[in-house]
Amino acid sequence: MSDPVIEAVVPDLERHIAQVVADQRVVGLSIGIVRDQQLAWTAGFGHADFEDQRPPDARTLFRFDSNTKPVTGMAIMQLRDEGRLTLEDRLVDYIPEFAGVQQIAGTVEDVTLRRLLTHRSGLSGEVPGTWHTTGVGPTIQEVLAGIGTCGIVIPPDSQHKYCNLGFVLLGEVVSRLSGRPYADYVRETILEPLDMLDSTFDPDSSEIRRVTQHAWSPTNSRPGAARDLVFNDRLAAGGLHSTVQDMAKWISLQFRRDRSSQRGGAQILSGTSLREMHQPQYADDDWTDGWCIGFSAVRRGNHVYLGHGGGNPGSLSRTAFHLGSSTGVIVVTNSDGHTAQGEVALETLDRLVAAHEAQPAPLPAPPAPPPEWAARIIGSYGSTAGETGYGGPRRIAWLNDALVLLPPGVNLPRTVTPGGGTPMPCHLDPTDDPSILKARDGRLAGELLHLRENEAGDITAYESIGLVFHRMGPLT
Numbered sequence: 001m002s003d004p005v006i007e008a009v010v011p012d013l014e015r016h017i018a019q020v021v022a023d024q025r026v027v028g029l030s031i032g033i034v035r036d037q038q039l040a041w042t043a044g045f046g047h048a049d050f051e052d053q054r055p056p057d058a059r060t061l062f063r064f065d066s067n068t069k070p071v072t073g074m075a076i077m078q079l080r081d082e083g084r085l086t087l088e089d090r091l092v093d094y095i096p097e098f099a100g101v102q103q104i105a106g107t108v109e110d111v112t113l114r115r116l117l118t119h120r121s122g123l124s125g126e127v128p129g130t131w132h133t134t135g136v137g138p139t140i141q142e143v144l145a146g147i148g149t150c151g152i153v154i155p156p157d158s159q160h161k162y163c164n165l166g167f168v169l170l171g172e173v174v175s176r177l178s179g180r181p182y183a184d185y186v187r188e189t190i191l192e193p194l195d196m197l198d199s200t201f202d203p204d205s206s207e208i209r210r211v212t213q214h215a216w217s218p219t220n221s222r223p224g225a226a227r228d229l230v231f232n233d234r235l236a237a238g239g240l241h242s243t244v245q246d247m248a249k250w251i252s253l254q255f256r257r258d259r260s261s262q263r264g265g266a267q268i269l270s271g272t273s274l275r276e277m278h279q280p281q282y283a284d285d286d287w288t289d290g291w292c293i294g295f296s297a298v299r300r301g302n303h304v305y306l307g308h309g310g311g312n313p314g315s316l317s318r319t320a321f322h323l324g325s326s327t328g329v330i331v332v333t334n335s336d337g338h339t340a341q342g343e344v345a346l347e348t349l350d351r352l353v354a355a356h357e358a359q360p361a362p363l364p365a366p367p368a369p370p371p372e373w374a375a376r377i378i379g380s381y382g383s384t385a386g387e388t389g390y391g392g393p394r395r396i397a398w399l400n401d402a403l404v405l406l407p408p409g410v411n412l413p414r415t416v417t418p419g420g421g422t423p424m425p426c427h428l429d430p431t432d433d434p435s436i437l438k439a440r441d442g443r444l445a446g447e448l449l450h451l452r453e454n455e456a457g458d459i460t461a462y463e464s465i466g467l468v469f470h471r472m473g474p475l476t
Helices: 004-023 066-081 096-100 113-117 140-145 164-178 182-191 232-238 244-253 271-278 340-358
Strands: 028-035 038-046 062-065 240-242 289-291 296-300 303-312 315-322 327-333 379-383 394-399 402-406 426-430 436-439 448-453 459-464 467-471
Touching: 004 028, 004 038, 004 340, 028 244, 028 340, 038 244, 062 066, 062 303, 062 315, 062 327, 066 113, 066 164, 066 182, 066 232, 066 240, 066 271, 066 303, 113 164, 140 164, 140 232, 164 182, 164 232, 182 232, 240 244, 244 315, 244 327, 296 340, 303 340, 315 340, 327 340, 379 459
Parallel strands: none
Antiparallel strands: 028 038, 028 327, 062 240, 289 296, 296 303, 303 315, 315 327, 379 394, 379 467, 394 402, 402 426, 426 436, 436 448, 448 459, 459 467
C-alpha cells in the first residue's frame, strides 16, 4: 500500500542523506521510517564494513547504546504496573548497598526511581571503574563495591544531569525484583513479545550481519576499526544491539496508546502507562528540551518529538517519533566523529510531519449510533437559576464512540482535546452504577456525575461538583 507522505518526502530525502554522509565522513548509516504500525521505508548508505564495502540494510546489527534507556524505563513501568514498586520509591529500599554513596548535596532518601528515570537525582553521572579508558564495564558487584566513590553531587531536582550510573542501578532493580538477570528479563518481557528477535545484549562477533564499528583518527584519511566494548552489568544504560527492522517495532509500540488497551502479547505495556511514559516530567527554561519517563523530548517549531540518542566510540544513533502523526525515524551509524545521526533523524521527521499535515483530511466515517445506556443521557442541560461556578449551559453528545460533555455550540466531529484548565470538553465513562458517570479528562477528571430520573425512567438532570444541571429540551 502506497503512502503519499513517503512518496512526497523520499526522493529529496535520499539525496540529502547521501550528501550528509559524504560531508561528515560517515562510514555507514541505516535509516528506517515508521508510519504507525508499519516500517514504511528503509535505506542504507555507505558501508557496514569499510574494508569489504558491505552495505548496511534494515537487518544489519548495530550497537544502539543509550537507546537502551527507554527500554529500561519500560521494564520499570512493567514492574510498577504489577504492583512491585512505585516511581516515588527510594532506590535504597531495593538496593541497600546504595546507602554507602557520598551524600554531598542531597540525601540517599532523595534518590527515587522517578528521579533516576528522568536524570534529576543529582547522582554522579558515571559508573565507578575504567569504562572510558578500557571499554570494559563493571559488574554490578564492582559498581556496588565502588559506590562510595560516587556521590549525590548536586541537589536533586535542581537541574538535568545525565546519569548512566542511575540506569545501571535501575537495571539492578529490575533484576532483583524479577529474580532474573536484566538481559533475560528484557528479552522475555519486551524483545520477544515485540518479535524483536534480532535484538540482543550479547552479539556473536562472527555474526555476518553485525557491523564493524569505526573510529576516525585526526592523522588518518581512512577510518580504523573501533574496539569492541564489554558492557558487563552496564547493559541497562546502553548495551542493546539491534536493527532498524527491530527498532521499528519498538517505535510502533509507542503509537498503541489507547486507554482501553491492556498489557498482553505485543502490547507489552498498557496504553495508559505508555501515555504516562510519554508525558513530559519537566522542561528546560526555554521549553525546547525536556525529559519524560525514559525518553527525551525536543520541541521543533509547533511539534514535540520523543525518542533518545546513543553514542560510544564507533557508534552513534538517534530515534525520534511524533505521536500526533504516528510517525517515527530510526537512524544508526557505525562510526563516530559526526553529528549525522541527530541531524538526519530530526530533519527527516520534520519533513515527514510537514507532509503528513499537508495531506487532505479523510472524510469521516458515518457515526455509529450510541449504545442504549448513552442514548438516554444525550441532550442539553443547564444549571439551576442563581447558581454560580461552572453552571453555564452544556450538552452531552456521542462523538467518536464516546460520551462527551461539551459547551453549547461546540461540535468536535473527529477528536476531543480537553484542556486541563477548563471543565469541558471531557469524556464521560460509565461506571458499575448505571446512575453514575465518571469524567475522564480536563478539569473535571475523576469527578462523578450523578444522574436523576423521573418515574418513567427518563434522565431529567445530573449533579456534579455541587451543581445540578437540568435537562433543557429534547434529545439532540
